[in-house]
Amino acid sequence: MKRIIFSFSLLSAVLVATGQHKDYPIQAVPFTSVKLTDNFWMPRIKMNHTVTIPASFERCESTGRVKNFVMAANKSGKFCTVYPFDDTDIYKTIEGASYSLSLFPDAKLDKYLDSLITIVGKAQEPDGYLYTARTIDPVNVGPWLGKERWEKERELSHELYNAGHLYEAAAAHYIATGKKNLLDIALKNADLVCSVFGPGKRHVAPGHEIVEMGLVKLYRITGKPEYLATAKDFVEYRGHYNGYDSTSKDQWKNGKYWQDDVPVAQQREAVGHAVRAGYLYSGVADIAALTGDKALLTAIDSIWANVVSKKMYVQGGTGAIGDGERYGENYELPNETAYNETCAAISNIFWNERMFQLHGDAKYIDVLEKILYNGFISGIGLDGKSFFYTNAMQIKNTFDHRDMESARSGWFVCSCCPTNDLRLLPSIPGYVYAQKDDQLYVNLFINGNATMKIMGKDVAVEQQNNYPWSGDLKFIVNPKKPAAFAMLVRIPGWAKGVAIPSDLYAFKNNMRTQVQVPITINGQPVEYEMQNGYAVIKRTWKKDDVVEVKLPMDVERVVANNKVKDDINKVALQRGPIIYCAEWADNNGKATNIIIPDAAAFTASFKADMLNGIEILQAQVPVVEVKNNQTIQTEQKTLTAIPYYAWANRGKGEMMIWFPEKVTAVDLLAGEPHIPEPDK
Structure with a gap:
């Protein structure tokens, strides 16, 4: 743990010494300073480890990705996998x-990482170039x-x-472990990139963005201005x-697929490949x-x-169109063919965190939370080793052409x-809190303990809650000495009817x-002002001050703008931050x-005992039944809805996800649909 403390203090010293004054006005409390203890995220993070x-x-x-480096x-x-980005x-x-090591010290994993980093380093060419698809055999490259x-x-x-992901990994490994073995590899490559690209040199708009974000991370660590300049040039x-x-109108011919049709400063609409777009917008921020x-x-x-x-989409997904894994036109959000790549959800979490750090408005965390609890974790199976590449909005009977997409x-x-x-x-602890001067932002509600300095004073904050199932939140504030500062607790948009x-x-x-x-504070109701979606509580805090917040957890019916054609006269279900769906296994x-x-x-x-522990919703509703393949009628039955992420x-x-409020049409099917048995 001493190495972690050293790396952060070194980073701060570098930023001061190199005169890096401009930055996000709001800074996240580092993930290494927040220890989660909750029953929702920690089991997932532990299973991840x-x-x-x-x-x-x-x-x-087993697939040859490591062999490519060897x-x-x-x-x-011969390059033995399919894509050059398999690196x-x-x-x-x-x-x-690396993130996980900071949460769960693991000597065996640490040693394995070092051995893998050694393999990566040996694959690097003398001038810093690192790209196995070419280095293996520069003549036959495909x-x-x-x-x-x-x-x-x-x-x-x-x-x-590839270089961008190398930089992201190197920064995480250095910050989490204090080691420079991967960082040195990344810096050597970044120096090559900066020598090749930029004003007066080679110009290119990277085909798949992320190198911009990666170069910024290396700039933050080293203070080397070339890294920021090259990122800006890209x-x-x-x-x-x-x-x-x-x-x-062809996205590949007009440049929109790559967000390359007009200069970024002139762009006003999200277009093209949704993952590339999210990485670009994060780098631009x-x-x-x-x-x-x-x-x-x-x-x-x-x-x-x-x-x-x-x-x-209502569950935070983006990139509606499979052709090009891209954004569609405005309000083009079809349910039957929704694409919603998991990577797009992740890139938008990165982007919304940065937008919050720029503006300090809770609306960005509201969107981040929607993605985090719905469109992101839907992509990971409860077993921790099965996944969705795309995240469907509906799966009809087994004759549906998307039936394969209902299996992980x-x-x-x-x-x-x-x-x-x-x-x-494992980086989620870093999204919980943020700071600006004498303001402490509480963005996510996850049980755990955090330590930080506010205006030079040591402060600890403990969260106790059962979120997202309960809206009763408790914060125990423990300054080492009485400290005056403002605690800004996000009041989610959904708790205010938005x-x-x-x-x-x-x-x-x-x-x-x-x-x-x-x-309430220490059991006494308090008046507070709302500021950009936050309840602002200013006081001189003392040991064991207790703040309690009660968020409403009603079941809400969500309706879409009428310009979203697929969702007219339909409702979705939401409780707290969770979007719900009905799945075959619970509904006959x-x-x-x-x-x-x-x-x-x-x-x-x-x-x-259901799906690793979930809050279900139930109601008596009419259900359309087909009798003897000829007669259609409705019957009252119990609807059971589960969190979308768990399907x-x-x-x-x-x-x-979207349910009609009344019968307007009926799909006519040839024969009875096959009803599978649930997996045990």
Whole structure:
């Protein structure tokens, strides 16, 4: 643990010494300073350490991803996986394992990481170039690569994408362990990249963004201005390629697939590949914060508003269209063919955290929370080793062409999502708190203990709650000495009757917009002001001061803007931050025949022995039944709804999020649908 403390103090010293004054006005409390103890996230993070990370390393070895590095070191053999970006699965797993080491000291894992980093280092060429698909055999490189380095970077090669994930992994490993073995490899590569690209040198808009974020992380560690300058150049060169046809509607021909159709400072709408977009917008936020570039800030503010008001699914997913894994047009959010790549959810968590750090508005954390509890963890099976690449919004009967998407997979040929999952999970403690001067922001509600300095004074905060199932929150504030500061507790939008910070979704029959959430200090009710979605509590804090907040946990019916054609006259269900769905296993083998009228009254109950412990919703509702393949009628039955994130853990079958409020049409099927048995 001393190494962790050293690395953070060193980082702070570097930032001061190099004169890095511009930055995010709000800084996250580091993940190493927050220790979680809750029953929702900690079991997942622990399983990530004991199951997901070991399984990922095993799969990296068995699929040849590690072998590629060995062959690159020997400069002999044949690249033995499918994609040149397969290198990043090792980098991302190292990143997740590094975060995890800071939570669960593990000598065996630490030793394995060092051995793997040694293999990676040997694959690096003398000038710093690190890209196994070329180094193994530079003559026979395949269709994704050009004859020369970087030649196809804009289109297919992913050379800078690989570098970006290397930098992200190196920064995490250094911060978590204090070791520089991977960092030295990354810095050598970054120095090469900076010598090749930039003003007066080679210009390119990276085909798959993330190198921008990675370079910023290296800049924060080293203070080397070239890293920030090169990241900024990568952003600013977008939209200047004259090889695109701006009149074409083809996303690959007009540059939109790569967010390269117009300069970033002029972009106002989220377009193209949703994962690349989220990484780009995150990198742009970093650069705007560090350089004060107001044009870039205006751009991402506008793009964020476009996503949240026109291009986000109710469970936080983005990238509706499978053709190009991309954003669709405004309000183009089909349920039957929804794509919703897990990586897109992760990139948007990164982006929304940065938007909060720029602006200090709770609406960004509201969106982050929606993604975190729904569209992100839906991509990870409850066993910790099965995954969704895409996250469906509905699965109809087993004749449905998307039936295969109701089953999770242990690995994919393109396995970016599983390795992305495992790098985000152990970093969640770093999203709980943030600081600005004498203000402490409480963003996420997760049991645990945190330590920090506020205006130079040591302060500890403990959370006690049963979130997300209960809205009763308790915070025990323990300054080492009495300390005056403001505690800003996020009051989620959903607790104030706001489904999302736009008119894209709303709560039907909402009655809570003017109701203030009750807060007490040491048992006494307190008046407070709301500021950008936060309850601001200013006082001189003393040992064992107790703040209690009671968030309402009603079952809400969510309705969509009428411009979302698929959701007209339908409702979704939400309780707290959790979006619910109906799954075949709880509803007589079907889920697509359920109607939820206004009169339906829901009850919530916790089932400890179901799907690792969940709160279910139940109501008596009409269900459409087909009798003898000829007669259609409705019957009153019990609807059981489960959290969306938990679906598809009991076998394949139907799933629905949006339910009709009345019968308007009936799908006619040839024969009875097959009703599978739940997996045991």
